[in-house]
Amino acid sequence: MIPAAFEYSAPASLDEALALLSAHGDEAKVLAGGQSLLPLMKLRLATPGHLVDLTRIPGLNRIEQDGVPSAGDQRIPVPVASRLQRPMLSIGALTLYCQIEESTLLRQACPLLPQTASAVADVQVRNRGTIGGSLAHADPAGDMAAAALALDATLRAVGPSGERWIPAAEFFTGFFTTALAPDEILVEMRVPVLEGWTTTYRKAAPRASGFAIAGVAVCLRKGPDETCQEIRIGVTGVTERPFRAHAVEDALRGKPLVASVIEEAAEAVAEGVWIAEDVRASAAYRAHLARIYASRAIQGARDADTPGGLSTGL
Amino acid sequence: MTSEAPVKHAVRVQVNERQYEEEVEGRRLLVHFLRETLGLTGTHVGCVVGECGACSVLLDGSVVKSCLVLAVQADGRAVVTIEGLERNGSLHPLQESFVSRYGLQCGYCTPGMILTALDLLARNPRPTEDDIRHGLAGNLCMCTGYMQIVEAVREAATVLAGATPDLA
Numbered sequence: 001m002i003p004a005a006f007e008y009s010a011p012a013s014l015d016e017a018l019a020l021l022s023a024h025g026d027e028a029k030v031l032a033g034g035q036s037l038l039p040l041m042k043l044r045l046a047t048p049g050h051l052v053d054l055t056r057i058p059g060l061n062r063i064e065q066d067g068v069p070s071a072g073d074q075r076i077p078v079p080v081a082s083r084l085q086r087p088m089l090s091i092g093a094l095t096l097y098c099q100i101e102e103s104t105l106l107r108q109a110c111p112l113l114p115q116t117a118s119a120v121a122d123v124q125v126r127n128r129g130t131i132g133g134s135l136a137h138a139d140p141a142g143d144m145a146a147a148a149l150a151l152d153a154t155l156r157a158v159g160p161s162g163e164r165w166i167p168a169a170e171f172f173t174g175f176f177t178t179a180l181a182p183d184e185i186l187v188e189m190r191v192p193v194l195e196g197w198t199t200t201y202r203k204a205a206p207r208a209s210g211f212a213i214a215g216v217a218v219c220l221r222k223g224p225d226e227t228c229q230e231i232r233i234g235v236t237g238v239t240e241r242p243f244r245a246h247a248v249e250d251a252l253r254g255k256p257l258v259a260s261v262i263e264e265a266a267e268a269v270a271e272g273v274w275i276a277e278d279v280r281a282s283a284a285y286r287a288h289l290a291r292i293y294a295s296r297a298i299q300g301a302r303d304a305d306t307p308g309g310l311s312t313g314l
Numbered sequence: 315m316t317s318e319a320p321v322k323h324a325v326r327v328q329v330n331e332r333q334y335e336e337e338v339e340g341r342r343l344l345v346h347f348l349r350e351t352l353g354l355t356g357t358h359v360g361c362v363v364g365e366c367g368a369c370s371v372l373l374d375g376s377v378v379k380s381c382l383v384l385a386v387q388a389d390g391r392a393v394v395t396i397e398g399l400e401r402n403g404s405l406h407p408l409q410e411s412f413v414s415r416y417g418l419q420c421g422y423c424t425p426g427m428i429l430t431a432l433d434l435l436a437r438n439p440r441p442t443e444d445d446i447r448h449g450l451a452g453n454l455c456m457c458t459g460y461m462q463i464v465e466a467v468r469e470a471a472t473v474l475a476g477a478t479p480d481l482a
Contacts, residue, residue: 001362005320008340008386031384038343038382039363055387094330098376122452123433124367127376128383207451 003041010053014158014185021183024050030185031055032094035125041238050215060094060132060187063103065151082283083277087193093186098123099106100131110191111304112199116147119201119212125300134150135171136186138178138241139211140276145172145242147201147216149234151191159184167207172241197221198304202297203237204289206280212237213281214290216245216269216297220304222259228252231298236289239273247271259295329354330398338385345369347385348395356425360454367453370426372397376401376440379452396425399432408432408470417466419457427453431467439475443468463470 011017021028029048031037032055040046054060066087089110091100100106100117107114113131120126121136134144135155148155148168155166157180171179178192194296203215215236223229231252233245251265270290275283322337329352336351342442348354348371360368362381369380370396381394399406408428411417418424429451434441434449441449446467447460455463 002343002346003341005339005341008384009320009321010386034384034387035364035382037393038384041341042363042381053384053387093445123372123430123449124377124379124382124452125364127433128378210451 001042004044005045006048007050008053009050010056012056012058014057014187017054017057017185018160018183019156020050020052021185021224024052026182028052028182030136031104032136033096033129034133035121035129036133036137036139037108054094054185057094061096061099061130062090062092063105065105065109065193066090068148071312073151077245087195087292089191089193091131091189091191093188094130095132095134096227097126097129097131097134101126108194110151110199112147112151112194112201112217112219113191115199116143116201119143119203119210119215125210128295130187131189135189136174136178136180139238139242140175140242141211141213141215142242143201143203143212143215143236146212146215146234146236148189148191149242149244150199150217150219150232151194151234152219154190155186156188156190157181157184158187162311163188167183169244172243175240187303194219196303198203200297200300200304202293202300204293214238214293216290216294218297220301222257222306223254226257226302228255228257231301232251233269233294233298235290235294236267237272237276238286239276243273244274245294248298252298257298259299262298262302263295266291266298269294323386323389325385325389327385327390328392330394336385340384340386342385343378343381343394344371344373344383344385344388345370348380348393351385354395354397357423358425360426365454366423366426366429368423368426370429372429372433372455375433375436377430391458394429394432398429399428402468406432407473408435408467411466411470411473412463415462415466417458417463418455423453423455423457427455427463431470434467435471435474439471441467441471 027049031051031053031103057251082263097117153168201217205212205213217234221230231249236242247268248265270287276285320339326335348357358368360366364382371380446464
């Protein structure tokens with residue numbers, strides 16, 4: 001299996017990459033880690049005429065807090081001026097899954113990202129795949145998308161007329177489709193530092209591919225007496241795009257975080273959603289797994305003092 | 315695309331500590347480049363869609379599936395294949411342990427298994443059985459049932475750590 005022929009460019013700057021995208025229009029496709037795009041090209045499900053490889057552009061592979069590079073990935077004190085605002089983390093689009101997985105800054109400040117990155121496929125894919133590639137590819141079963149939604153992330157896209165910020169909630173518009181225009185490039189994801197939140201990512205996935213049949217990312221802020229003060233839930237693998245499970249969130253806010261309450265709330269996770277059906281799972285089985293994994297993920301976030309862990313076998 | 319001659323790109327890549335310079339089409343996969351252009355057929359072609367791990371090699375020290383990397387993307391980088399592991403006619407401890415522990419039957423997955431295990435042991439020199447199984451999750455073996463592979467990696471870890479292997 002060999003991809004259809006294409007022209008290949010590896011621009012050295014973002015401006016050069018944007019010019020190539022503008023020049024080639026719909027024919028052009030952006031290449032990052034290639035772990036999703038290259039299989040599609042080999043199966044001839046994607047036949048771009050021009051491939052624009054971003055991996056030679058400096059500055060897109062980085063993890064920073066409040067614009068301060070994490071040199072050697074040591075946590076750097078936040079400058080006084082920016083302490084007044086909500087501290088933010090910035091992750092460059094070409095940051096590899098394995099770098100997210102191993103980042104001490106993220107493990108402290110936003111553990112959901114390492115938790116989710118470590119659940120992606122296998123070590124080979126994590127060594128090569130990028131967070132920006134994953135989000136822009138918008139696989140309906142993409143793991144990082146669930147995390148981006150649960151984190152209420154903001155995504156920075158750069159195009160010929162400048163840059164714009166897109167909330168994760170508005171980014172995934174359909175089956176392998178995003179809010180990005182064909183001449184725009186996703187360059188950065190911003191997430192808040194999760195002070196006082198606990199998180200987890202759980203997914204049901206067949207071992208061979210590791211693609212989620214149902215995957216659930218949870219950010220939880222507990223109130224007094226083990227109640228749910230605030231919760232955000234991102235779900236992937238279930239329907240044509242990753243989504244926020246608002247019905248479950250609404251059902252839990254202010255409630256005690258006991259198993260019976262969580263299980264009942266999780267029943268609503270796929271309510272009103274078209275459920276995908278494929279060779280790995282019928283719609284009924286997938287909806288069942290979504291409810292079970294939503295319940296487990298919420299309970300996992302509640303108990304996050306114990307290691308989050310993953311469920312990859314069925 | 316019409317019948318005009320395809321555009322070629324220069325690839326300067328170090329493979330097993332030897333420098334190569336070749337011209338390749340953009341769509342040339344690293345696995346085909348290694349096997350057909352350089353003649354290094356120890357890297358095997360399995361599923362070619364990134365699910366079996368048979369084509370695993372080290373790229374700048376990290377294990378990747380060479381069917382999911384374009385040869386042009388290896389320009390300026392260093393690759394290690396299974397041919398690069400022996401030293402002065404002696405097999406690498408991982409290769410030795412795959413032999414002594416019967417970590418293979420047909421052998422098709424073995425080069426990929428060994429390179430993935432090499433990446434694992436570089437990051438985690440004393441892996442538990444769970445670490446080994448998790449680390450090898452991207453490499454499929456149709457013959458062994460994995461038990462002997464896990465044992466082989468564990469034995470190699472012990473040898474590389476300089477202790478006597480536990481043969482129990």
